[in-house]
Amino acid sequence: MPEDRAIETHDLSKNYGDRLAVDRLNLTVASKQVHGFLGPNGAGKSTTIKMMVGLLRPTTGSLSILGQGVRGDNPKVRRKIGYMPELPRFPKHLSGEELLDVYGRMYGMSKTERQGRIPELIKMVGLEGRGKDRIGKYSKGMQQRIGIAQALISDPELVILDEPSIGLDPVGMVEVRNMVKDIVKSGTTVFFSSHLLAEVQQVCDHVTVIHLGVMRYSGTLEDISSKVMARRRIVIELEKPVDGVLAALKTMKFATVEANVNTYTLHLDTREDVRAEVSRAVTGAGGVILRMQEEGGGLEDAFLSLVGKEGMA
Ligand SMILES: Nc1ncnc2c1ncn2[C@@H]1O[C@H](COP(=O)(O)OP(=O)(O)OP(=O)(O)O)[C@@H](O)[C@H]1O
Ligand SMILES: [Mg+2]
Structure with missing residues (x-):
């Protein structure tokens, strides 16, 4: 597979019993893209993302992440991707910094690396001065932020965020957008799901639209309005x-x-x-x-x- 493909899926499908949640998805995300995965509730976004990060096995079809085939969990790939699950919940008794330290250790980072990286991330996600507070004292928005920081701890090549701005107020949403822009600037590929067109429109260069498990569009944002008969x-x-x-x-x-x-x-x-x-x-x-x-x-x-x-x- 060419180096420049961060994510590639081939007829990727997932059934939950009789329910077809993802139906023969063929998706390509080039490296260094910021790619929005857009669809209404129940479209199959989280299911697709869970297959990408190895939490769910495809029923049929296949996928490659950073050039490696994925079947279930693959520790080699896992180290190079950062993932924020939908509505992340973290142990309440840990401070934000402690949480990042635990994740850093899981990624095999040395103490020196962690000590360098953690304050940087705390600052980047706007939690400066709150890193020593327990997560139990964080607001919803602060928990989303620590979730984003967690996804970035290992300086991943690819970051996958499942609805990073859900539950945030409008100011928080703008801040998440800016964070995504910052991540992209550092040369990282970002793939994130959203059900909000405006959000995707403001940060992404590429977008894939999924509805009822079926891909309805995948391409640049510019093309979406011209390729689709837009009911003028x-x-x-x-x-x-x-x-x-x-x-x-x-x-x-x-x-x-x-x-x-x-x-x-x-x-x-x-x-x-x-x-x-x-x-x-x-x-x-x-x-x-x-x-x-x-x-x-x-x-x-x-x-x-x-x-x-x-x-x-
Ligand atoms: N664990 C599960 N068992 C059975 N069905 C599931 C399971 N998880 C998801 N589904 C079903 O699969 C379909 C896709 O769900 P999914 O969570 O992937 O959608 P989504 O696009 O992430 O939606 P949302 O915007 O609400 O997060 C839905 O019909 C959902 O009910
Ligand atoms: Mg979801």
């Missing part, structure tokens, strides 16, 4: 209904038209700006336009068309 439409309100306007609009090849009294909706299948042409056609047929508005076409629409409105919480 033009809504026109006329002063009053005019015979002939509907007929004139129906001759336009780039749209299908819906009429409702004096409001006309054109569902576009072009990415061109056709407002001038539409306006001329309406006016030419004797209509007086009170309002013309373009709707849809954004990333949000692209996402909704991939997962269906019912997919969004």
Whole structure:
């Protein structure tokens, strides 16, 4: 497998009894990418991630992480990846620093390495001055932060975070985003799941959308809105209904038209700006336009068309 692939899955599937949670997923994450794994609740994100980190075995299919095939736990690979599980819970009696020390030892880091790395991480995740407090005294947001620090302790090549900003307030979410950006700057590949398009949009260069276990899109953020027919439409309100306007609009090849009294909706299948042409056609047929508005076409629409409105919480 080429060096530049951090994650590669081949027809990766997972069944829980009769339930197919992940269905023949073919996913590639290039090294140094920041890749968002986006999908509504129950889409199969955590199941996929658990297979990546060796906590679950695939039912069928295979996957490679950092060039190594994964079947269950693989200590060689485990050392090179950092993982933050969904809603991590840590022993309450340990301080943040002690927790990181335990994880550092598990990764086989020397005392000197740990002593260097731990204060750095505490600072990076914004827990400066709180590293000696017990985790039992941490807020939810602070627990997420220590979870992120834990995932970074071994200076991994690949960091996999399962919903790192869930349960955080808007300020906390922005801070997590900034942390992810910092991790990426240091040359680490980041793969993180989220059900929030806005979050993925702000930090990722690549995105994979999963819904009901099936991959619906994988590629760059830029491409997602242009490759997907993003349900762009033009809504026109006329002063009053005019015979002939509907007929004139129906001759336009780039749209299908819906009429409702004096409001006309054109569902576009072009990415061109056709407002001038539409306006001329309406006016030419004797209509007086009170309002013309373009709707849809954004990333949000692209996402909704991939997962269906019912997919969004
Ligand atoms: N241990 C399990 N046993 C049985 N079914 C499970 C188990 N874990 C997950 N599932 C089912 O598999 C499907 C995918 O779940 P998964 O947790 O992977 O989704 P998710 O995308 O992480 O969702 P969320 O955003 O809610 O965390 C769901 O239908 C879920 O009910
Ligand atoms: Mg999950």
